Structure formats: C-alpha cells, structure tokens
Amino acid sequence: MDMPMSFYWSNQAIILFDGWSVQDATGMAFSVIGIICAGALFEGVKRLVGWVGKGKGMLVNRDTGDTSDPEERTPLLKSPPDVALTRKRKHMSHNAVLCRSRLRYHLAQSLLHVLQVVLAYCLMLVVMTYNGWLAIAVFLGAGLGYFVFFADMEIKA
Amino acid sequence: MTTQHFLALLLTLVISNIAHGATTEAPSPSPATGNVETTTVTMHMGHTMQHTMDHGTHPGMDHTGMDHTGTHHHGTHHPGMHHTGMDHTGTHHHGMDHTGTHHHSGGDHAGTHHPGMHHTGTHSMDHSGMDHGSGHSSYFYFGHHEVVVLFLEWTINTVPALIGSCIGVFAIAMLYEGLKVWREMLIVRAQDSKKAASNSYSMTNIANGKSTSTLDVDIAPRATTPRTRDQICNCMHALQSLLHIVQVLVSYGLMLVFMTFNVWLCLSVAFGAGAGYFAFGWRRPITVDRNEHCH
Numbered sequence: 001m002d003m004p005m006s007f008y009w010s011n012q013a014i015i016l017f018d019g020w021s022v023q024d025a026t027g028m029a030f031s032v033i034g035i036i037c038a039g040a041l042f043e044g045v046k047r048l049v050g051w052v053g054k055g056k057g058m059l060v061n062r063d064t065g066d067t068s069d070p071e072e073r074t075p076l077l078k079s080p081p082d083v084a085l086t087r088k089r090k091h092m093s094h095n096a097v098l099c100r101s102r103l104r105y106h107l108a109q110s111l112l113h114v115l116q117v118v119l120a121y122c123l124m125l126v127v128m129t130y131n132g133w134l135a136i137a138v139f140l141g142a143g144l145g146y147f148v149f150f151a152d153m154e155i156k157a
Numbered sequence: 158m159t160t161q162h163f164l165a166l167l168l169t170l171v172i173s174n175i176a177h178g179a180t181t182e183a184p185s186p187s188p189a190t191g192n193v194e195t196t197t198v199t200m201h202m203g204h205t206m207q208h209t210m211d212h213g214t215h216p217g218m219d220h221t222g223m224d225h226t227g228t229h230h231h232g233t234h235h236p237g238m239h240h241t242g243m244d245h246t247g248t249h250h251h252g253m254d255h256t257g258t259h260h261h262s263g264g265d266h267a268g269t270h271h272p273g274m275h276h277t278g279t280h281s282m283d284h285s286g287m288d289h290g291s292g293h294s295s296y297f298y299f300g301h302h303e304v305v306v307l308f309l310e311w312t313i314n315t316v317p318a319l320i321g322s323c324i325g326v327f328a329i330a331m332l333y334e335g336l337k338v339w340r341e342m343l344i345v346r347a348q349d350s351k352k353a354a355s356n357s358y359s360m361t362n363i364a365n366g367k368s369t370s371t372l373d374v375d376i377a378p379r380a381t382t383p384r385t386r387d388q389i390c391n392c393m394h395a396l397q398s399l400l401h402i403v404q405v406l407v408s409y410g411l412m413l414v415f416m417t418f419n420v421w422l423c424l425s426v427a428f429g430a431g432a433g434y435f436a437f438g439w440r441r442p443i444t445v446d447r448n449e450h451c452h
Binding site (some may be wrong): 003004005006007079124127128130135138139140142143144146147150151 | 293305306307308309311394395397398399401402404405406408409412413416417
C-alpha cells in the first residue's frame, strides 16, 4: 500500500474507500463540493456538541460550581487535526451525573463527540491523499463551516 | 500536545501496514525472467506522470505497451505483467488487465524505504538493481537522502538542506502556535471594543490591556442587534474565517511534515510547537482551563 509523498494535481483519485474513485473532472468537481460540505458539516458538529444540553444545567464545573462553559473560551478555534487528536472532557458533569435526564444528554454529547472524531479523522485522511484539489476542498470547507456556524460569537454582558 | 496523540495514530498506521504487508507475503515462484522488480505500477497510482520512462536497460523485462504518460492506470492494458500472489486490496487497479508471464515475487511494498522517489522530467532511468518499493516510509528513520517534504520541489538531499528544512519547519510550527494566540487576542480585542461601543464602557480597562470579557458562544439567534456591532461583527468574522483557513492549512501541513517519518523533521515540529507555545503563551489573553490539557 503506497501513498504519494508530495502534493500532486490530478483529476484521478481514490478517496477514503475503494468505491469512491474519481476518474475525471466532473467527478472531481462533485467530490470537491462534497468534501467542502463535509468540512463545513464538521465545523457545525463542533458547535452542536456544545449546544446539546447547554441550557439544561449540564455545564457545572466540578470544582468551583461555576456554570459557565469552560470550553467556550476559544478552544473552538481548533483545526480538524487538533480536534481529532485531542481527547478532552468538554463538559464537567455534576455530582448527580447518574440522574437519568443528564445521562441522556451526556450520552447524546458522547455520540456527537464520536461523530466529530470520525469526521475529523476522515478529513485528515482526505488531505493525506495528497491530491491538491481535495486538500483545497478541505481547507475551504473548514473556512466556510467556520463562517457559517461560528457567526454568532457574542460577548457575555 | 497534539503530536503525542499523532504518534498514537502513526503507531496504528504502522501496525496496520505491517499487518497488510504480512498478508501479501504470499509464496510465489521466483520471477521467470531473473530480474526481480517490485512493480512500479503501484507507485504511479495518483502520481501525475509527465514523462516516458526508458526501460531499454531492462533485460528480459517487457514493458512495451506500458503507458506511463498521463496519470492513472485504470483500464490500461499491461501485457507482460503478472502479479501472482499479490494482494491488490487497497492498491488501485480497477479494470486492469494483467496478462502475461512476468512474475512478481511477494509483492510486499510496505516497509521498503525509498522516500523521495519521484519522476519529474524526461530522463532515462537505470532500473537495474534499483528497488522501486514503497515511496513512503512506514517507520521513523534518520536520514537526509531523498526526503520529499510536501512538494516534489522541496527535496532534501544534503545535510545543509536538512538543517535548513528543520529550521524552517521549526519556524512554521512556532508561527502556528502564534497564530492561534493571535486569533484569540483578536476576538477578545474586538469584543472589548464592541463592549465599549455599545455600553459606553470605561476606556481605562482597555488602555491597561486588561480584558474582562469572556467569550460566550450563544447559539440562539438574537432578535435585534445594534448596527455598530453588526459592522464590527462582519469584518472581524470574515477575518477570523480567513485566519481559520490559514490555521487549518498550516495544521494539516505540519501533520504531513510529521508523516514524512523523518526523525529530524518530526523533532523540529515538536520543538517548534513547544517553543511557540512558550513564546506566545504568555500573551494568551485567556488562561487555559486546567481541563484543557491539549489545546
């Protein structure tokens, strides 16, 4: 199994799966659009993980009892490799974590986290095909996703 | 540090590569024509080949009809190439017709170390004795021969080039950390000025460099927003999006540099990140939460 070791520009590529083989410019164009959407979706999932259970009293700091979300202090400015390779507890769980509704929200957040990690690794593997068009698609998707989903960062009064 | 986890990822890659190589070590007859050539076909998958290779120096090897001009081998006919025992799962030979008598023993392309093999330009290559194996190393190595970093033009062949590349990669990793801190500073500074504009906030705090605003990411859309805030919002957000693209680009580039598996380059990435974190960290506007151990 050989991988290219430097960037190349070609309309032929095989992306992630043997079945996803791109042969011509049209296929490459569609794949680029798809990867842009996947990159944007990844940024959206990043926001979604923080949004689920946000207003439900989930975010209680274990030490200080502070209910502000510690993650919201700019760690969302992470790039996909940072996200994929960082294992961190995003939300502090209260002592009563085994309360049923909290458990449900925590489970949902965990599943979303799994989805986020999967997407991050997939995007990284797409860049690792070393195809110039696909790499550009990943970068543009990240920028577009950030622009769309992180548009409402506001100050806390 | 992200590189620690990246090492874990690379470890799994190495393990999977070894496992894959083991399965392709099928016993097969030695090559009929005496010249053992691990195929160059898999090397060309995905490469834009803009040359014709001169195979005249191959006794017994029949490459007539092998078309290396162009990019891919899907559907091309390769008379004379026979891949017995070769496991092609994962190597991309869709639609290839392999007839003929040419035998490839083993077919294990993983683990053979030939970084930096590239075929730019038109030239006649002497294949006798040259092992075409995998162009990508699957394990860490110390060396400065034929190291291709990201682009074919960035090839390291000498020690001074390696030293220069290490310094360059170190600087890029350092600047990446600085970029992250800079983005945080921009956001906080913008919100400080917004707060001052909308709440007639005291300017003394900003002049003292202190920032009391924290980011509150609010998903629920606001009904009304003051106009001045809109203007500042859009400019700052567009800039932040552009910086996000740059950050993603640089982070992927550093990951790919690490993937060259060259020990010197990897160390440069790691130490550059550490130096950048150290140098720019004191300017970080928001103290890192103790649970955010890997930013």
